Amino acid sequence: MATPDTSSIRRHLQVSVTVAVAILYALGALGVFFYVRIEEEREFLESLRQRLELYVAETELEYGGEVGANFHDRTIERFEAIGESLFPNGSEERKPDGAIYYVLRDDEGNTLVRSPWLAYESFLPFHRQQRTGEIVFGQANLSDRRHVRTASTSFTLSRNRPPLGKELSSPPESGETLPENQVHLVLAESDQRMRHMLVILGMSLLAVGVLIMAATAVLIALLVRRACRPIDALGSECARIHSDNLDVRLAGNRTPEELRPLVIQFNALLDRVEEAFKREQRFAMNIAHELRTPVAELRSLAEVALQPPASGEPEESPHEIYRETAEIGRRINRLIETLSDLHRSESGAAPPKLTSVRLTDLLAGIVKPSDSTSRTEQRSIRIEGDPEILVQTDPALARGILDNLIGNALAHSVLTTEVVCRIATSEDESAIQVEILNETDQLGPEDLPHLGEPFWQKDAARSDSDHFGLGLSCVAAYAGILGIEVAYRLEKATFVASIKFPEATRELFAVRRGNTSGIQAEI
Amino acid sequence: MRVLYVDDSKVLRDTVSRGLRKAGFAVDLAEDGPTALDIALVGEYAVVVLDVMLPGKDGFEVLRELRESGNQSQIMMLTARVEIADRVRGLESGADDYLVKPFAWEEFLARIRTLVRRRYRQPKDLLELGNLRIDLRARRAWVGQNELVLRPREFGILEYLGLRGGQVVTRTEILEEVYDHSIDLKSNAIDAAVCNLRKLLADEGVNDAIKTIPRRGYLMEKRIRRDQDGNA
Structure with missing residues (x-):
């Protein structure tokens, strides 16, 4: 059996819902069928039991020692008249569906009375061990393969009657004890009609089930298609978005x-x-x-x-x-x-080579006076912080970061102002932080998100041929390799570039934190 | 012909101005938007070449302000940006041409010359003034079938007078458009060059092609004829 294409939500829904409905319907139909069957059987057997009790009441022992089973009076006609009147004993005609069969046997198993239709059949089950008054139900097949339900019971004929087969000339005197007359009555009735009715019920439920399944499949297909229409619309809307209209957005107001x-x-x-x-x-x-x-x-x-x-x-x-x-x-x-x-x-092709680096040495090497240019000549650089602080880092990459940040600070700070490089520790002393501060009149808060973007320059004309706008991109890339956090912020007119060395440097720092005198180097 | 070249690249400013001067143009330079605007609004330029990415004001802004002020110069936008949207924006803002860096020098010159012709409403490279023909592209001139052997300055004066045919051209204009202020106004270089031109034209039978208008300047007629064909 081919599995349904579950990659289609529509098909999946159709199949799932149809199967679910089919299962529910099958369970319901089976429930109905078995409920009807049980009820019918219960009624059938109840009817059989009532007849059996009626037959028992109609059985008596004659004074002549014979059993008088008057099963053919008006009461019994109700059950058997049709069969008895229409089809005499030994008739080859088909027995009617509603015919009642009975066999009355004495305690020895000898048949005393039997239904005319059983002239040649005496195989209705006989339970000798049955307790008196107990009704036992059973099933049997007649010679014509007709299935019957049986009800049998044992009962005792009156004690004031002679034994079976013995005649009394007069009624026994008071106090005379006579032997018991135990007899067994088996009643049988064909359940053909009930079975036929159940077959018709089953077939009807099946036919209705097929029709319901077909209707459900069609209805669900329509409903699912209708329900999936917004998905189709969404798909079409998405398909209209290309690289040249990426500003288009899906309209959510009409979406389910x-x-x-x-x-x-x-x-x-x-x-x-x-x-x-x-x-x-x-x-x-x-x-x-x-x-x-x-x-x-x-x-x-x-x-x-x-x-x-x-x-x-x-x-x-x-x-x-x-x-x-x-x-x-x-x-x-x-x-x-x-x-x-x-x-x-950015591709991580160059792994860092970590070593202990003194931050003040690193900073002093970057801002040494021999590097002064026309811009740096008009600015001073001050390094603040503990000169003994060491960090475990790659000196080349760390220098690249600080070089770019200080270079930017010098290039974009207000003339005749001071650039400050501040080495500090975080409040919990877990990390070491370097902040580079410069006064600027070029940057605004709207520029901060663009810092680090390759080629971004505040001057749209890009007229400064000495800078490509890649410095902060390199800072971000180096920081990524070293696990350094870089952040930029504006405090009024002061631009602050802050780099935080990772926690791995804490131990080294802790050893040397005894010296906190700090330095102030002006270059 | 006077050209204003605006670019923030010093190398390009120097190189292009050198090349344009070699080609016989007078050149002024500016390195940012506000300066370019000031110069262009004051001076009279046949062509303004504007880089798009300029400090101060970008090329599009300078272009818009020039057009709003009624400036009639032919404007070429020059940029390293290749997006069609930029080209469209430039042309829709009133630019007459758009050239992307890097460019071939010959193409740049050809475009400048085309713009110059357009500025003086001269649709072809060949300027025909009766018997006098001037090839603006090849920078050569003929009277009938005979070619005039001209020095670049002489050709510049002839070209400028020809393009302004029928109009009086002042010595100051010649000084600006042809000599690029490389000589002093009191110098007789312009008069000497005009005199030499007249002599060359006379040798070919064209007299009084360039008339002197006292205290005003020079005038070249739109139709010049050889003496044997009639009057100049």
Whole structure:
């Protein structure tokens, strides 16, 4: 049997609901059938029991010593008249369904009276051991294979009667004791009619079941299709969303309540996809810009140099062209190296080499006076904190982080202000934190989420050819390798870049925390 | 012809200005949006080349403000951004051309020349003033079948006078458009060049093609004829 395609919710629902209805209907039909059967059998046997009691009441011992079983009076006619009057003993005609069969036997098993239809049949069960007054029900098959239900009982004929087969000339005197006359009566009735009725009931239930199943299958298919219409609509709506219209969102107002969480999650997913897509676009655009500009410069330099000079104009100096070409080449090289480094860091290709590093040494190495440029000349850098604090980190990567952060602080701080590098510990002394603070008039709170995004620069014109906007992306990548937390915040006009070394450095710190005198180095 | 080139890349500013001067254009430079706007609104430029990503004000903003002020210069947007939306935005904002970096120098020059022609409503590269023909692309000139042997400055003056045919052109305009302020206004270089041009034209039978309008400047007629064909 082929399994239904459960990948289709519609088919799954159709099959499941149809099977569920079929099971429920089958259980119901079986319940009805067995209930009717039990009730019918109960009524049938009750009727048989009543007849048996009637027959017992009608049986008496004559004074002549014979059993007088007057089973053919008006009372009994009700049960047997049809059979007895229409079909005489030995008739070959078919016995009617409602015929009553009886056999009255003495205690020795001799048949005293029997139903005319049993002229040649005396196999109705006979229970000699039966207790007096007890009614035992049973089943038997007649010679014509007709199935009958039997009820048998044993009873004693009156003690004031002579023994069976012995005649009394007069009634016994008072006080005379006569022997008991134990007899056994078996009554049988065909249950053909009941069985026939049950077969018809069963067939009817089956036929109705088939019809109900067919109707249910069609109805459920229609209902499921109708119920799935919002899913189809949702699918069509989703299919209309492409890379060029990622700003489209699914309308949740007409969506059924059950699908609304899906719509909400899908829209949230679209938000993230759109943001990622835009970030990728910005990245591609920015990298194109960063490469196109120097290539344009190189190409123009070369092609213009090849043009003949204007009359009266001096020839351009080849030395100047070479110098400019070399400078452009260095810039492209720096961009490519930064991108490669970023890629290596993000892909985790370079595992960190951890060693103990004194943070103040690291910071002092970064801000040494020989590195001063036109911008740094107008700013001072101050390092605050415990000079003995050591961290377990990769010196090259940690230097990369601090170098970029301090470089940014110098490049974007307000002229003649101070850049502060503060080494501190967290309140529970579990982590070491370095904060780099600078005054800025360039950044706003809306810029903070973009920090760390490759190529992002506050100046949309990207006119600063010394910076590509990759510094903070590198910081994020290095921090990821070292497990360092990096956070940026604005405190009024002060920009704070905060890096938190992981808990693994706590032990080293604890050993050396005795010296908390701190230093203030001004460069 | 005077061109304003606006770019925040110093290398490109220097290189492009050098190349344009070699090609006979007078060039002014600006490195940011506000400066570009100030210069373009004051000066008279045949072509303004605007980089899109500029400090201060971006190229689109400068373009919009120039157009709003009624500036008639031909404007070429120059950018490293290749998105169609940017091109459409530039052209819809009133730009006359859009070129993506990096560009081929020849293409850049050809586009500048096309814009210059458009500025002076000269649809073809060949400027025909009667018997005088000037090829603006090849920078050559003929009277009839005979080619005039011209120095670049002489060709610049002839070209400018030809494009402004029928109009009086002042010495200051020639100084700005052809000499790029490389000479002093009091210098007689312009007069000497015009004199030489007249001589060359006269050698080919064209007299009085360039007239001197006292205290105003020079005038070149729209239709120039050789003396044997009639009057100039």
